[in-house]
Amino acid sequence: MPNILIVDDESSIRRSLKGVLEDEGYTTAQAESGEACLTAVRKEVFDVILLDIWLPGMDGLETLAKIRDLAGAPEVIMISGHGTIETAVRATKLGAYDFLEKPLSIDKTLILIKNAIDAKRLREENRDLKKQLLPKSVIVGESVPMKALRQQIQIMAPTNGRVLIFGESGTGKELVARAIHSQSPRKDEMFVEVNCAAIPEDMIESELFGHRQGAFAGATTDKEGTFQKAHGGTLFLDEIGDMSLKTQSKVLRTLDEQRFAPVGGGEPITVDARVIASTNKDLEEEISRGNFREDLFYRLNVIPFSVPPLREHKEDIPVLARHFLKEFSATYGRRPREIADDAVEILLRYSWPGNVRELRNVIERIVIMNPTTFRFERKHLPPLLHRDGRGGSSSEFSTLHQARAAYERDYILKKLDENHGNVSRTAETLGLERSHLYRKMKTLGIAVKE
Numbered sequence: 001m002p003n004i005l006i007v008d009d010e011s012s013i014r015r016s017l018k019g020v021l022e023d024e025g026y027t028t029a030q031a032e033s034g035e036a037c038l039t040a041v042r043k044e045v046f047d048v049i050l051l052d053i054w055l056p057g058m059d060g061l062e063t064l065a066k067i068r069d070l071a072g073a074p075e076v077i078m079i080s081g082h083g084t085i086e087t088a089v090r091a092t093k094l095g096a097y098d099f100l101e102k103p104l105s106i107d108k109t110l111i112l113i114k115n116a117i118d119a120k121r122l123r124e125e126n127r128d129l130k131k132q133l134l135p136k137s138v139i140v141g142e143s144v145p146m147k148a149l150r151q152q153i154q155i156m157a158p159t160n161g162r163v164l165i166f167g168e169s170g171t172g173k174e175l176v177a178r179a180i181h182s183q184s185p186r187k188d189e190m191f192v193e194v195n196c197a198a199i200p201e202d203m204i205e206s207e208l209f210g211h212r213q214g215a216f217a218g219a220t221t222d223k224e225g226t227f228q229k230a231h232g233g234t235l236f237l238d239e240i241g242d243m244s245l246k247t248q249s250k251v252l253r254t255l256d257e258q259r260f261a262p263v264g265g266g267e268p269i270t271v272d273a274r275v276i277a278s279t280n281k282d283l284e285e286e287i288s289r290g291n292f293r294e295d296l297f298y299r300l301n302v303i304p305f306s307v308p309p310l311r312e313h314k315e316d317i318p319v320l321a322r323h324f325l326k327e328f329s330a331t332y333g334r335r336p337r338e339i340a341d342d343a344v345e346i347l348l349r350y351s352w353p354g355n356v357r358e359l360r361n362v363i364e365r366i367v368i369m370n371p372t373t374f375r376f377e378r379k380h381l382p383p384l385l386h387r388d389g390r391g392g393s394s395s396e397f398s399t400l401h402q403a404r405a406a407y408e409r410d411y412i413l414k415k416l417d418e419n420h421g422n423v424s425r426t427a428e429t430l431g432l433e434r435s436h437l438y439r440k441m442k443t444l445g446i447a448v449k450e
């Protein structure tokens with residue numbers, strides 16, 4: 001049976017609510033102050049708290065803020081007396097489920113409680129589902145750098161410190177971010193990712209901070225930003241080096257004040273999200289060029305992580321290849337596969353400019369394209385690997401797909417080179433959206449070097 005805590009300094013109100021709620025089959029407990037409420041919440045699990053706004057000592061809003069910090073927090077319904085309606089409205093913005101006005105209507109009270117219980121259940125179900133969906137964050141590799149990385153994660157994950165992850169494209173930066181989250185006390189809350197490079201410049205603020213209906217053409221409803229979605233959890237700002245200076249200042253202010261206003265104005269929203277950022281750029285160089293704010297760099301770079309390129313831990317290639325082989329055999333419903341030593345040798349000789357992501361893509365490709373092969377040999381590997389990504393004749397390709405991928409890769413690499421690695425400009429010359437080219441580069445295993 002749902003358990004409800006009644007917090008009011010007036011004993012007559014506590015008594016009558018207790019009567020009504022217990023008649024409905026709820027179990028109840030009572031507290032006469034904010035302090036007593038917190039003591040009760042630490043000892044017992046409640047589904048809903050009815051919380052008076054005006055309390056002697058710690059008031060309702062302060063109590064609400066403290067309750068929200070607890071794990072598995074109950075839904076809170078504020079009780080507002082004369083002259084406290086505005087405060088009640090503010091409380092809902094701070095995370096209260098809703099509010100009731102005194103004198104209390106029994107019907108309204110019961111409906112609201114029922115809705116709050118449903119909302120809490122949905123929220124919990126949602127969270128459990130999300131947890132199941134969360135990709136596994138195992139970092140494979142027995143090399144010295146991989147062991148060191150795992151050890152550093154283990155030490156830093158439980159702290160609340162901001163993390164900045166450096167590393168080339170495809171090295172495993174996101175994987176490290178997820179591993180930190182899943183080993184932190186925030187693991188049951190959301191891990192929210194924002195790819196600052198893939199979101200168009202004019203949409204990024206609304207993505208991060210949300211917007212009010214009518215804030216700009218196309219804002220037809222209110223939208224919750226990712227900072228708010230990550231409340232209690234972790235916000236992963238991927239490719240932060242691509243964020244504009246204007247957005248950087250707003251992020252900086254949000255980190256300092258722990259609150260922000262949505263695009264289009266409105267009440268500031270308080271957030272508690274652990275920020276992990278990543279970049280494949282040399283941010284110190286970006287700072288000297290005036291593209292990145294130095295103050296933001298120091299705020300984010302509390303705990304620096306550096307993920308090495310695959311060529312610096314080549315000894316992990318065999319175990320990574322076998323790990324991905326197992327993963328994709330399972331994904332595509334096939335029995336376990338083997339990879340022959342001569343094929344591993346080719347993998348070891350290649351330079352892997354797209355790092356672990358490129359290796360993973362290669363393994364996925366051979367699993368898909370050779371449905372009946374049990375043991376992969378060097379002939380099953382894409383020709384690109386044999387010639388280290390350069391030159392070659394079209395007769396090397398056994399399928400159209402392989403030939404097209406190789407051609408696209410070479411062509412994009414050439415265009416990138418012509419544009420000095422600038423992705424936006426290359427996208428323009430190719431007639432593609434920047435985000436589209438970006439995704440394509442990822443699939444083709446092309447490292448972003450700007």
Ligand SMILES: Nc1ncnc2c1ncn2[C@@H]1O[C@H](COP(=O)(O)OP(=O)(O)OP(=O)(O)O)[C@@H](O)[C@H]1O
Pocket residue numbers: 138139140141146167168169170171172173174175176280320356357360442
């Ligand atoms: N050490 C590792 N063990 C297992 N899987 C790994 C490892 N490193 C990377 N991967 C896998 O390789 C892929 C690429 O990693 P990830 O997306 O974390 O890289 P990234 O550095 O964020 O890349 P990008 O810069 O392209 O966004 C993912 O599927 C990830 O799970």
Ligand SMILES: [Mg+2]
Pocket residue numbers: 173174238
């Ligand atoms: Mg990434």
